[in-house]
Amino acid sequence: MNYLLKSASFLLLFVIFSPYGHSQSYIGNTMDNYSGVHSLLLNPAHVVGSKTKFEFNIFSASAFVGNDYLGVDFSNLRNIGDGFSFDSDVSKTPSDRNNFFGNADILGPSVMFRLNEKSSLGINTRVRTFFNIHNISGLFYESISDGFDSQSDFQANMEDLAGTIHAWGELGLTYGRIILDNESGRLKFGTTLKYLGGAGGLFTSSPQLSAAFNSNAGILTTGGTLDYGYTSGFDTENIEFTDFTGGFGADFGLVYELKSKDEFPVDSVYLPKPYKLRFGISILDIGSINYNGATEVSYDMNGTVDVVEFDEKDLEDLLNENFQGTEVIGNRSLGLPSSLQAFVDYNVSKKFFLSLHGAYSLRNSSTFRVSNIINTISVTPRFESKGISIYSPLSLRQYQSGIHWGIGFRSGPFMIGSGSVLSNLLSSSSKSTDVFIGFKVPIFKDKAQDLK
Template sequence: MITNFKLKHRIFNFGLAVAVICFCSQTYAQSYLGNSMDNYAGVHAVVYNPANVFDSPFRTDINLISASGYFGSDYLGLSLSDMLSADGEFNFDEDAERSPSNSNHFFTNIDVLGPSFMFNVGEKQSFAVTTRLRGLFNADNVNGNLYEKVSEGFEIGENFDFDSQDLNVTAHVFSEIGLTYGREVVKTQDQFLKAGITLKYLMGAGGIFMNSPELSGTFNGLTNNLTTQGAISYGSTPGFESDSPEFSDLQSGFGADIGVVYEYRKRIVDGTVLGKRAQQYKFKAALAITDIGSINYQNSQQTVYDANGDVNALEFETKDLEQVLEDNYTGTRTIGNQKLQLPTALQLMADYYIGNRWYVGLHQGLSLRKSGSADANGIINTTTVSPRWESKYFSVYSPLGLRQYSGFAWGLGFRLGPLTVGSGSILTNLISDNSKNTDIYVGLKIPLYKKIDY
C-alpha cells in the first residue's frame, strides 16, 4: 500500500500525459453511455458490438473524430456546483468529501475514436475499419485509510494498523486498428439474427504496473516507526521508467471483439406528426465480448521487494518512493517480458420499442477481469436504463445507471445530424454534493443514410 501513495505524483504525470494526447488529437469505463443504444449510432455502436455493423440505417457512416472520458473513485466525492462557484479557489484537500475504506478503487478511461468508417458489401454482409487511442488506469483495493495517513502525515502518539489484499495499480496507453465483419445469420418474417467479429492490431505505447497480494503493517505513534509485512512488485515498460513517459517504442499485440444481435421484427407502421414510418423491430437483444487480448512488452523492468521491515515515517516526507524502498527493503530487479491485459468485458443490451419513436434500452457492462488482477485493466460494472426519442436526424436520451463503487448516475445526451454530445452522469454531477464519477463524450461524423426511414 505504501507504494500507491508515494507513487501519486508519477501516476498524476502519467494521467496528464494521456489527457494531453487525447485532447491534442482533438478530442471512449465505458464510452458513449446512452448514445450506444441509438439505432443511428453507426460506428460508435460497432465498438460495443461488432454485429451492429450489419443492417444499419446507413449506406456508410464516417467518424471524423470522437472522444469520451470516464473518471471516478469510491474514495473522493465532489460537488460540481461548488467547484463552478468557487472562482478557481476550490481546495480539493479541504472541500472534497472523502470516503476511505480498506479497499478503495480509482479508475480512468479515456477513449478517442479516430477516423473510422463502415460500409455495406452486397445485401448480407458489411465491414468497418476503426482507429482508436486509449488510456486506461485502474487502482484496485487501495487502503484509503493508509492513503490519508501517508498523504497527510502520521500523527505522533497515535497508533495505526492496516491490512491490504490484492492491491493492483495498472496504467496503460495503446492504440488500435480494427477490421470488423458482420453478416446476416437468420432472417424470417418475424425473426432476425446477425453476428460480427472485430480483429484488432494493437500498438502499445506502454504503462506502469504495481501489485501486492498481501501487505500489512503497524505504525507506532511513539517511535514514529512503520513496521510492514508482505511483498510489493513494481515495474514499467520501456519508455515509462521516468516521470515523463516517452512514446517512441511501440510494441504490438492482437485483440478481438465478438457479438450477436437478435431482433423480433413484428413490423409496425407508426403515424406521427412527422408522417408515417416503418419501424424495424419491436424488441432487440444483443450480447458481445469485447477487448479480448493483451500486449506483451519486451525489455520491461520489474522490481520485487521483500517488504518485511521497518521504516521511519519521516522518510516518506523527504524521499521519493524508489529511494524509500531501496533504503529499507531488499529488492530483486529483472528485465524481461511483461504482458498487460486488455479490459475484457461482457456487453449485454436490450431495446424495446414503445411507439411514436420512443424506445427504452437496457445496457449492462460487466468486467471479465477480476478486481485486483495483476497487470490488467478492467471496466467498472454498470447497469444503465436509457429512454430515448429517436429519428433519422435527431435523437435525445437520458440514461439512468448504477455504477460499481460510485452508485447512481443520471445523464443527458443528444445526436443532431453529424454531431453527438452527452454524458451519462451530468445531471447527477450538477445536483449531487458528493458525486464520485463523471463522464462526457463528443463526436463528429459524416452519416450517409439509406433511403428507408426506420
C-alpha cells in the same frame, strides 16, 4: 506504489476540474440506431443493418474516472473562484479496500460502409488508456498523496492489492453479416479483429501489505510483500507511441431483432418497422500485449521508513533504499479489459426507445497486470431520428452507491454527453464523472432502405 497513487490523484483531479472530461466509452450514445461507428464499440454486429449507408468519424473522445474514496460536492464548484478546499468541499470514505479507476478512449479517423444488403465493413483507429488500483487502504492513499504532516496515527491491512496503468492504440477491422432474416426476426453476427500497438504500462500487486503510522516519531512501519514493475521506457507523464509493442485482440457479437407487426405509411407504401425488440450480446477486448524487457521487482516490505523520504525521493529510490528486493527483467503481458456486454432495446413507438444494458468485467480486479472495467447496469430512454437523438442514461456502478444520471444528444455531425452530469449536479458527494464529444460525417440510407 507512490507513483501509482500520485498518478491516480492527477487523473481524478484532471477530470473533475477540466472542462473536457473523460468517459467509460460514450455512455448512452452506443445504443442509438444512428450512432454508426460508435455502436461497434458496444457490439460489432451493429456494423450491418445500420441506419447509415456510410459514415466517417473525424474525431471522438470519451473518458471516465471514479473511486469509492473521494467524493466532490459539485454544487460548491461554482464558488471555486473563492478557493477550493479539500477539507470542506471533498468528503472521504477511507477503508482498507478502496478502489480507483478510469479510462480515456479516443476514436480517430474511422469508417463503416455497406458491402451489400447482408454484410458491412468497418475500419477504426483508436487510442486507449486504462487506470485501475483495487483494494488499497484509503488512509494509506491519503497519507502518501497529501503528505503525512497533518495525518494522525493509523493502521491499515490490505489484501489482494493490485494496480495497473496501461496505454495502447488499436487498428480494427470489423465485419458483420445478417445470418438469418425471416418474417419474425433477423440475426446478425459481427467481429472486430484488432492490431494493437502498446505504449507500455506499470503495475503493482501485493497479496498482503500492512502499514502503521506513528505521527510522533514520523515513522511508517510496513509488512508483507510488494511486486512492482514497468515496461521499458514507460512514463505516465509522457506517453509515446513512437516505439510501440505489437499485439492482437478481438471483439465478437450477436444481435437478434424481433420484427414488429405494426405498419405505417412511407410515401403511400406500407412498410414494417425495423424491429420491436432487439437483443444483443458481445465479448469485447479479448487479448493482451506482450512487452519485452519489462522490469519487475519483488520487495520484502518488512521495515520502517521516515515519512520525510516520501517527499524527497521517487518510488524506486525509496523502495530500493529501504527494502530488500529481487529484480527480474523479462517478458510481461498486460491484459486488455475483457468484458461481457448485453443489452435489450425496446421500440416503444416510432421514435421512442427504452434500453437495458449491462457490462460485466471478465477480469478479476485482483489479477496482476490486467486492466478491467467496472461492472455497470444502465437503463436509457431515448428519442431518435435522422436529424437528432436525445438520451438520458440512469446507471448503477460497481463500488458506488446511488444512481448515476446523465444526458446526451446527437445533432447532425456533432455529439456530446455524459452518463453522470445530472446526478453530479444534484449530489453532495459525487465519486465518478464522465463526458464524451465527437464529430463525424454520416450518409444515411433513403426512406425505403432505412426501414429494412
